[in-house]
Each structure stands twice: as C-alpha cells, then as structure tokens.
Amino acid sequence: MPSHYNRWVKGITYGVVIANIMLIVTGGLVRLTGSGLGCSTWPRCNGDQWTTTPEQGIHGAIEFGNRLLTFGLLAVTILSFLAIVRIVLGRKITFWQTCKLLFGSQLKAFKGLRFAEFKHADLFNLNLILLWGIIAQAIVGGVTVWLRLNPWMVTAHYVLTAIMIAVAAVLLNRLLRSFEPSFREDEDITSAEPPHGSLWMVRLGWVGVVLVSALVFLGTVVTGTGPHAGDPETHRHAFDPVFVTRNHSLTVWLYCATLVALFVLTKKYSWPKAFNFSLLLVFFTLIFQAAVGYAQYFTGLPVLLVELHLIGSGLFIWAASALIERQFTLGSQKKRSRALERAEN
Structure with missing residues (x-):
C-alpha cells in the first residue's frame, strides 16, 4: 500500500x-448474443454447477464470462482502495489493520x-461506495x-452500473x-x-443531472422495448418503440442545448480551460452516440452498432459525470475551499 501519491494510484483509479x-460492454455482449440465460440460475450457473458446462454451449460460456468479470472489477476496486x-x-x-479499521468496533466500512x-x-x-456497489450489482x-x-x-442493473461509473468519475476528478x-x-x-457567472454553472449542473439521468433511463426503456432481449422467450415492454425512441432522443437534444449554453457562458465569463475541455469531451461523445x-x-438495430452504442453510453456517462462534478466544484465557494484544503503539491 503506497504511502504517497504516485503513478500506480493514478493508474488504478483510471x-x-x-x-x-x-461491465456495460460485456453485458451488451450477453444480451446481443441471446446468452442472458446461458446460466439459468444464480448464484450457481445451472442446477448444482457453479461453472458453465459444455452442454450449455457458447451462451453459457458468454454469460459465465460476464459473471467472472465481477470478480475482476472487485479486484481492481480493492486495489484502488488499498x-x-x-x-x-x-x-x-497493514492489511489486517485495514480490515480491523473497516469491520472492527469503528465500522468504517x-x-x-x-x-x-x-x-x-x-x-x-x-x-x-464502489466496493458496496459491486455487491449490489x-x-x-x-x-x-x-x-x-x-x-x-x-x-x-444498467442504471446501477451507470451510477458506479459516475462515482468512479467523481473519484478520479477528486x-x-x-x-x-x-x-x-x-x-x-x-x-x-468562484468565477463570474458561477451561479449559472451550478444551475446548469443540476439541469445536467436531471437530463443525463432521464436520457440514460429512457435509453434502457428503448432497449427493453427492442428486439435484443438476451433470450428469445424474454418478456418485452409493450411500449411503442418509435415513441420511446423519440423521447430518448428529445432528452439528448435538450442536454445538447445545455451544452451550447455552457459554451456561450464559458466564452462570456472566461471560465477555466479545464471546463472547456470537459465540455468538448462530452460534446464529442454525444456526436459519436448520435451518429x-x-x-x-435506420438500419434495423444490427448487433455491432448496438454494441458500439452501449460502449458510447459508458464513455458518455464518464464524461458527463466528470463535467457535472466540475460544475458543482468550480461554481461553489464552499467546494472550492475544501478542494484547496485537500490540495497537495
């Protein structure tokens, strides 16, 4: 366990x-290959078997592989914590003192x-939060x-993963x-x-929280209405797919409008270049997602494009969460003061 900040600490947080x-990438692979019930039970894979068997074929292997990724995520998060x-x-x-701190009389866990x-x-x-989130997932x-x-x-399941990405983005920023x-x-x-116009920075941060949450949720509703269910026999939403897709798109366009407003305000009030970088990152991920x-x-939801859209959603959540965290921190006198107190050279 390092006693000071170094490349390892930075790298493991990334x-x-x-x-x-x-998790989004492999979860999408499970759904798009129809392997959602490749392991038909939980926590076991099938009946008395904890692992997949040859009889379960490729679907069992894909679903079991997705489950194994949870342990990889747990390992990375534990390393980040340590x-x-x-x-x-x-x-x-020491490691054992850490365990005592977490689960002993102080219950810091x-x-x-x-x-x-x-x-x-x-x-x-x-x-x-990230460690407990893995258990919840x-x-x-x-x-x-x-x-x-x-x-x-x-x-x-997807929304919880989105929350975990957002928390990890905040952790990296901090x-x-x-x-x-x-x-x-x-x-x-x-x-x-805080800089001039900081009130708008914070207000639009809250608008961003609402719109990003809405567009992520509506994206899952679109998915739940579409054909890629993870298993041919799985129940689907009875919503009109065109209607839910247009509502999802509408929230995206509304969020784009807030980004345009932030670009204008950044220019008007000369907000820091890091803020402008975050805006551009979110903007380009949205362009990718829109394309x-x-x-x-318009091409009937081919699996490759759906998987690319899922990857883009994870990157967008990361970028948008980092931007919103910056809006709240840079626009608040209290949060800026706390950031200065935490700062180390």
Missing part, C-alpha cells in the same frame, strides 16, 4: 472507471470517514436472472485535483472565490 465501463488507505490515514497501516478528521476522507468514502444481476430477464430488472497541481491549475483553483444511434435506428 482502471476502476474502465472496469465499470467494461492504494489510497495509507495516503488518507497519513500513517503506516459502513460509516466511512469524516472530512473533519481526514482531509482526503472523500477518496476513502468514494472507494467504499451482483444481487441485482442475480434477481434479474431469477425473474428471467425482466426488462425493468435489466434497467435496474484524486487528480488533490494531488496534481497541473490539474488544479487548469481548473484555476487558486482561491475560494451510431441514428444509424442503428
């Missing part, structure tokens, strides 16, 4: 973000740390199998802001005083 996006424990606590601590006691408590707490995934891929449960002076310089966090989304709509 790894947590990427590993959570990979990478920051000594940095947060400011003292040497449930209560987390307080900023008043540890200035990097947010890194500790965000990692804890596994349970939701199991219930989804028990309910034979009910589309509302598939929605819950880590870089605390330990990389160049990151803070690009954000122009040199004082607690793939309209292409798949």
Whole structure:
C-alpha cells in the first residue's frame, strides 16, 4: 500500500472507471448474443454447477464470462482502495489493520470517514461506495436472472452500473485535483472565490443531472422495448418503440442545448480551460452516440452498432459525470475551499 501519491494510484483509479465501463460492454455482449440465460440460475450457473458446462454451449460460456468479470472489477476496486488507505490515514497501516479499521468496533466500512478528521476522507468514502456497489450489482444481476430477464430488472442493473461509473468519475476528478497541481491549475483553483457567472454553472449542473439521468433511463426503456432481449422467450415492454425512441432522443437534444449554453457562458465569463475541455469531451461523445444511434435506428438495430452504442453510453456517462462534478466544484465557494484544503503539491 503506497504511502504517497504516485503513478500506480493514478493508474488504478483510471482502471476502476474502465472496469465499470467494461461491465456495460460485456453485458451488451450477453444480451446481443441471446446468452442472458446461458446460466439459468444464480448464484450457481445451472442446477448444482457453479461453472458453465459444455452442454450449455457458447451462451453459457458468454454469460459465465460476464459473471467472472465481477470478480475482476472487485479486484481492481480493492486495489484502488488499498492504494489510497495509507495516503488518507497519513500513517503506516497493514492489511489486517485495514480490515480491523473497516469491520472492527469503528465500522468504517459502513460509516466511512469524516472530512473533519481526514482531509482526503472523500477518496476513502468514494472507494467504499464502489466496493458496496459491486455487491449490489451482483444481487441485482442475480434477481434479474431469477425473474428471467425482466426488462425493468435489466434497467435496474444498467442504471446501477451507470451510477458506479459516475462515482468512479467523481473519484478520479477528486484524486487528480488533490494531488496534481497541473490539474488544479487548469481548473484555476487558486482561491475560494468562484468565477463570474458561477451561479449559472451550478444551475446548469443540476439541469445536467436531471437530463443525463432521464436520457440514460429512457435509453434502457428503448432497449427493453427492442428486439435484443438476451433470450428469445424474454418478456418485452409493450411500449411503442418509435415513441420511446423519440423521447430518448428529445432528452439528448435538450442536454445538447445545455451544452451550447455552457459554451456561450464559458466564452462570456472566461471560465477555466479545464471546463472547456470537459465540455468538448462530452460534446464529442454525444456526436459519436448520435451518429451510431441514428444509424442503428435506420438500419434495423444490427448487433455491432448496438454494441458500439452501449460502449458510447459508458464513455458518455464518464464524461458527463466528470463535467457535472466540475460544475458543482468550480461554481461553489464552499467546494472550492475544501478542494484547496485537500490540495497537495
């Protein structure tokens, strides 16, 4: 466990973000190949078998492989947590002392740390959320199998993954802001005083939370109405597919409008270049998503394009979450003050 910030700490935090996006990628592969019930039970794969068998064929192998990815994600998240424990606590601590801290009398695994006691408590707490989120994901995934891929449960499974990506994006922002002076310089966090027009920055941040949440949810409704169910016998939503698709597209266009407003305000108030970079990143991921989304709509939802759209959704959630976190942090005097207190050279 490192005692100071280094490339390993930075790299493993990026790894947590990427590993959570990979859950969307492999989950899409399961659904698009009709392998959703390749393992027909949970937590076992089939009957008394914990692993897939040759009789279950390629569908069993794909579904079981998706389940194994959960353990890979757990390993990466544990490594991320161990990478920051000594940095947060400011003292040497062994693995067993870490276990005692988490599950002993202090129950820090449930209560987390307080900023008043540890200035990097947010890194500790965000990692804890990600660890507990993996357990929640596994349970939701199991219930989804028990309910034979009910589309509302598939929605819950995807939305939980989206939340995990968002938390990981916030964790990465906070880590870089605390330990990389160049990151803070690009954000122009040199004082607690927010830039001019910061009220609009925060207001549009809340609008972004609502619209991003809505478009992600409506995207799952479109999926639950479409043909790629994960199994031929799975129940589908009875909604009009054109109607739900247009509503999903509408929320995307509304969010695009907020981005245009932010571009105008960035120019007007000379907001930091890091903010402009985040805007461009979200804008380009939306262009990619729009191109793939309209292409798949007009070509009958070919599996390759659907998978590309799923990959794009994970990247978009990462980019949009990082942008919204920046809006709240850079536009708030209290949050800027806290960022300055956490800052280390």
